[in-house]
Amino acid sequence: MSDTILEMRGITKTFPGVKALQDVNLNVRRGEIHAIVGENGAGKSTLMKVLSGVYPHGSYSGEIIFQGEECRFHGIHDSERKGIVIIHQELALVPLLSIAENIYLGNERARGGIVDWNAVRRGAADLLKKVGLREDPDTLITNIGVGKQQLVEIAKALSKEVKLLILDEPTASLSETDSEQLLALLMEFRTQGIACILISHKLNEVGKVADRITILRDGRTIETLERDQISEDRIITSMVGRPLEDRFPPRTPNIGDTIFEVKNWVVHHPLHPERQVIKGVDIKVRKGEVVGIAGLMGAGRTEFAMSVFGRSYGTGISGEVFLHGKKVDTSTVGKAVRQGVAYATEDRKTYGLNLIDHIKHNVSAANLKGVSSAGVIDDMRELNVANDYRQRTNIRSSSVYQTTGNLSGGNQQKVVLSKWLFADPEVLILDEPTRGIDVGAKYEIYTIINKLASEGKAILVISSEMPELLGITDRIYVMNEGRIVGEMAASEASQEKIMRAIVRTEARAS
Amino acid sequence: MSTEAAGSYTSASKATSQAVLRENLRQYGLVLALIAIMIFFQFTTSGVLSDGWISFGEITSFFTHIQSGILFKPVNLTNLILQNSYIIIMALGMLLVIVAGHIDLSVGSVSGFVGAVAAVMMVQYKLDPVVTVVACLLLGAVIGASQGYWIAFMKIPSFIVTLAGMLVFKGLALWVLGGKSLGPFPQEFQLLSAGFIPDVIGPMTLPAWLGGATLHSTTMAVGLLMIAAMVWSSLSSRRNRESHGYEAEPFAFFVGKNVVLAALVFFLIYSLASYKGLPNVLIVMGVLITLFVFITKRMTFGRRIYAMGGNSKAAALSGIRTDRLTFYVFMIMGSLAALAGLIFAARLNTATPKAGLGFELDVIAAVFIGGASMAGGAGEVAGAVIGAFIMGVMNNGMSILGVNIDWQQVIKGLVLLGAVVFDVYNKNKS
Numbered sequence: 001m002s003d004t005i006l007e008m009r010g011i012t013k014t015f016p017g018v019k020a021l022q023d024v025n026l027n028v029r030r031g032e033i034h035a036i037v038g039e040n041g042a043g044k045s046t047l048m049k050v051l052s053g054v055y056p057h058g059s060y061s062g063e064i065i066f067q068g069e070e071c072r073f074h075g076i077h078d079s080e081r082k083g084i085v086i087i088h089q090e091l092a093l094v095p096l097l098s099i100a101e102n103i104y105l106g107n108e109r110a111r112g113g114i115v116d117w118n119a120v121r122r123g124a125a126d127l128l129k130k131v132g133l134r135e136d137p138d139t140l141i142t143n144i145g146v147g148k149q150q151l152v153e154i155a156k157a158l159s160k161e162v163k164l165l166i167l168d169e170p171t172a173s174l175s176e177t178d179s180e181q182l183l184a185l186l187m188e189f190r191t192q193g194i195a196c197i198l199i200s201h202k203l204n205e206v207g208k209v210a211d212r213i214t215i216l217r218d219g220r221t222i223e224t225l226e227r228d229q230i231s232e233d234r235i236i237t238s239m240v241g242r243p244l245e246d247r248f249p250p251r252t253p254n255i256g257d258t259i260f261e262v263k264n265w266v267v268h269h270p271l272h273p274e275r276q277v278i279k280g281v282d283i284k285v286r287k288g289e290v291v292g293i294a295g296l297m298g299a300g301r302t303e304f305a306m307s308v309f310g311r312s313y314g315t316g317i318s319g320e321v322f323l324h325g326k327k328v329d330t331s332t333v334g335k336a337v338r339q340g341v342a343y344a345t346e347d348r349k350t351y352g353l354n355l356i357d358h359i360k361h362n363v364s365a366a367n368l369k370g371v372s373s374a375g376v377i378d379d380m381r382e383l384n385v386a387n388d389y390r391q392r393t394n395i396r397s398s399s400v401y402q403t404t405g406n407l408s409g410g411n412q413q414k415v416v417l418s419k420w421l422f423a424d425p426e427v428l429i430l431d432e433p434t435r436g437i438d439v440g441a442k443y444e445i446y447t448i449i450n451k452l453a454s455e456g457k458a459i460l461v462i463s464s465e466m467p468e469l470l471g472i473t474d475r476i477y478v479m480n481e482g483r484i485v486g487e488m489a490a491s492e493a494s495q496e497k498i499m500r501a502i503v504r505t506e507a508r509a510s
Numbered sequence: 511m512s513t514e515a516a517g518s519y520t521s522a523s524k525a526t527s528q529a530v531l532r533e534n535l536r537q538y539g540l541v542l543a544l545i546a547i548m549i550f551f552q553f554t555t556s557g558v559l560s561d562g563w564i565s566f567g568e569i570t571s572f573f574t575h576i577q578s579g580i581l582f583k584p585v586n587l588t589n590l591i592l593q594n595s596y597i598i599i600m601a602l603g604m605l606l607v608i609v610a611g612h613i614d615l616s617v618g619s620v621s622g623f624v625g626a627v628a629a630v631m632m633v634q635y636k637l638d639p640v641v642t643v644v645a646c647l648l649l650g651a652v653i654g655a656s657q658g659y660w661i662a663f664m665k666i667p668s669f670i671v672t673l674a675g676m677l678v679f680k681g682l683a684l685w686v687l688g689g690k691s692l693g694p695f696p697q698e699f700q701l702l703s704a705g706f707i708p709d710v711i712g713p714m715t716l717p718a719w720l721g722g723a724t725l726h727s728t729t730m731a732v733g734l735l736m737i738a739a740m741v742w743s744s745l746s747s748r749r750n751r752e753s754h755g756y757e758a759e760p761f762a763f764f765v766g767k768n769v770v771l772a773a774l775v776f777f778l779i780y781s782l783a784s785y786k787g788l789p790n791v792l793i794v795m796g797v798l799i800t801l802f803v804f805i806t807k808r809m810t811f812g813r814r815i816y817a818m819g820g821n822s823k824a825a826a827l828s829g830i831r832t833d834r835l836t837f838y839v840f841m842i843m844g845s846l847a848a849l850a851g852l853i854f855a856a857r858l859n860t861a862t863p864k865a866g867l868g869f870e871l872d873v874i875a876a877v878f879i880g881g882a883s884m885a886g887g888a889g890e891v892a893g894a895v896i897g898a899f900i901m902g903v904m905n906n907g908m909s910i911l912g913v914n915i916d917w918q919q920v921i922k923g924l925v926l927l928g929a930v931v932f933d934v935y936n937k938n939k940s
Contacts, residue, residue, distance in 0.1 A: 309827075310827075310829070312826070312827060332829075332831075333826065333827060333828070333829040333830075334829040334831065336829075337828075337829045343827070345827060350821075350823060350824075351823050351824055351827050352824055352827075353821065353824055354816075354817050354820030354821045354824055354825070354887065355820070355821065356820045356821075356883075356887050356888060357816065357817070357820050357887065361813065361816070361817070364813075365817050365824075365825070365828045365830075366828040366829055368810040368813060368814070369810070372809075372810050375809050375810050375811060376808050376809055376810075377808050377809065377810060377813060379747075379750075379808070380750055380751070380754045380756075383754070383756065384754065419828070
């Protein structure tokens with residue numbers, strides 16, 4: 001069990017001007033789950049790209065020994081042939097092809113260029129059974145959820161006779177139950193002798209499944225912890241380089257009257273208008289209050305928020321929105337923003353930022369009126385605004401002229417926040433504000449949220465990370481299947497209570 | 511402002527001047543490419559008209575060639591501007607379309623169709639040229655809007671809608687003209703393309719030690735005013751930056767840039783003044799270019815187009831009405847195509863069913879040579895104009911050299927490919 005399958009020794013990789021990796025060592029044993037953790041920019045992804053041959057031999061120094069022989073990969077094909085398969089955070093599936101076609105993509109069951117569809121279907125069905133996915137191999141990828149897509153990726157890896165499976169943030173966009181299932185699958189692989197490298201920000205799940213953990217910081221290996229040494233505090237201390245006393249900033253709420261109220265909100269699915277997605281939701285947020293919406297993936301939280309915000313989701317929407325007790329019209333994004341409602345998306349790359357433009361233009365995008373008069377932009381005013389918000393939200397960049405596509409996830413999130421802060425809303429809806437960003441940046445985001453609340457804004461936070469909701473909110477709504485199924489003060493809430501509220505309704509539904 | 515804040519502002523502004531330099535590097539490269547191409551043709555076209563070939567003896571002196579080249583001859587420079595005006599005018603609209611993330615394949619057909627309608631109105635129905643021009647510009651806007659409607663509100667891909675438009679308006683132009691050419695036009699209409707501004711001050715002859723040329727002095731006056739306005743506007747924007755505590759670009763660099771720019775404009779104006787003066791078309795072009803630079807750089811309307819082209823979903827979620835914006839962009843494109851069609855017809859002094867054929871390709875090529883991105887969200891007016899001039903100078907130079915039309919196409923194609931490859935290579939490197 002303790003024989004080594006992979007050893008990376010003294011890996012150093014430099015980019016022009018930056019040392020991304022410096023003398024990194026990694027040792028993975030046969031049939032173990034080896035977690036790699038570190039803040040964003042610590043070098044995790046770079047290390048995996050070196051391992052999988054994305055950065056070819058010669059572009060880095062150090063050596064890779066896999067199954068006892070030194071490997072010099074010149075591309076992903078080389079590493080895959082040896083049985084090293086990497087599954088990226090952004091899944092590499094073709095949405096309009098079937099599950100079976102995706103599994104064998106680039107590796108088709110064919111003779112002389114002619115595909116043997118029977119072999120494909122049979123093979124795919126076998127692989128799906130192995131990963132515990134009950135779907136017809138002919139189903140299109142676009143028709144299954146993200147959790148299932150992740151399983152298809154793993155089935156695809158299995159089809160290549162994988163010996164070392166690398167998963168980059170596999171559970172970042174999965175619900176709690178889907179994550180559980182995925183992790184259980186990894187544990188099963190352990191018994192079959194397949195080694196796993198798991199890159200994750202979620203320390204609780206790392207602690208649950210990993211046999212060993214290697215911690216990277218600033219491109220260096222800090223330490224590798226054995227199973228019995230693993231504790232969340234120890235990991236965090238090594239990751240940030242200092243003990244982090246509190247993961248959440250202290251909060252002293254100062255709550256006033258109700259500012260924002262949504263009554264009897266009903267939304268139908270945009271493609272299947274007969275299906276109700278949101279089934280009569282009522283919520284209230286008070287001045288200076290941070291309110292959370294908990295729920296599983298697919299509970300309808302994002303759909304609710306986006307439909308309130310300018311009907312950006314769904315059809316057949318009915319219900320009423322009140323601000324300061326007055327009924328308001330939020331039927332377009334423009335109207336919602338003018339009324340003082342802002343929504344910062346869960347998917348900053350797709351819905352939040354113009355990635356090819358710089359920080360300055362992104363910050364002003366939702367409030368161009370604020371930097372212009374009569375349709376003419378005042379360049380200086382815009383520059384001052386951008387610099388001001390860059391400082392207030394602590395965006396780390398060379399200047400406001402840095403392209404947002406080149407920023408780290410945490411800094412991108414701060415740009416999205418800046419954009420909405422500059423629009424000066426009274427009600428701020430934050431959808432998964434800390435998804436995929438590191439511990440340090442999360443703390444900064446929480447601090448900003450606290451400050452906004454103390455300035456008297458009403459804040460609604462949607463999050464799939466329950467500890468986060470418990471740590472930063474004053475009150476929590478629990479949502480499931482398009483309904484509010486529970487409401488509790490954060491001080492009285494617990495993960496168990498939230499889960500119980502969800503499960504209760506699930507049981508009733510079935 | 512606290513000292514800490516001040517400190518961070520300085521560091522931000524230093525990086526700013528670097529960023530500004532880097533941002534503009536491509537455009538300086540483009541200008542240099544244009545100048546290089548012009549010098550190349552100036553050199554190779556010397557003596558061409560005298561005996562058709564450059565004899566061995568004539569290559570003795572580089573400078574005699576530069577002096578005797580045809581490209582920079584005032585009459586040829588004037589022609590160059592007249593020949594390319596309609597491409598440049600359409601390139602302005604196409605830049606917006608491409609930055610918005612779309613394409614318009616119909617502009618050639620639309621310009622041909624509008625030219626045909628104008629001919630029918632003026633020649634057959636004897637309508638007043640001013641009425642005709644106004645009606646035709648409106649017609650262009652309506653055509654643009656009718657295509658924009660499908661693209662913006664019905665979400666039909668612009669490639670398909672405008673491909674359909676290309677066929678439709680090509681056919682309509684043929685139908686309107688009944689397959690025949692129609693002309694000539696009234697005198698006033700021809701002025702749109704063949705006219706020059708009147709010399710209200712009267713001609714001026716330079717003293718012998720300055721070359722003794724007779725100059726169109728109104729043109730010179732307008733040109734000098736333009737140079738003064740340019741220098742003043744860049745000086746005042748520099749002052750504005752500094753007064754807000756931001757460091758502007760290095761002073762030497764700033765002076766150098768302005769001197770080179772002023773010298774180029776002066777050279778152009780001097781050449782024009784020593785021929786017939788400032789063509790009316792150039793005034794129209796100049797006003798439109800200035801307007802579009804202003805729209806893209808300073809107006810919220812322009813900024814929204816860039817935001818939409820960069821990420822339309824994010825733009826929509828920031829409260830930008832992306833559908834309406836797209837609709838307006840196509841409407842603007844339509845009116846510019848109409849204007850280009852009028853100028854082209856006025857220049858030929860007849861409307862032919864073949865007018866406008868293939869213009870869309872030159873226009874689109876100009877915008878891409880100018881550095882716009884196929885995916886939308888990036889591209890500049892100055893780039894598109896220089897891109898159009900690069901295409902124009904190559905057309906003109908190769909025609910003077912007597913390069914066959916077949917090889918002209920090949921060379922133009924390769925230049926387009928080369929420019930974009932260069933761009934992509936640069937982007938990957940950084």
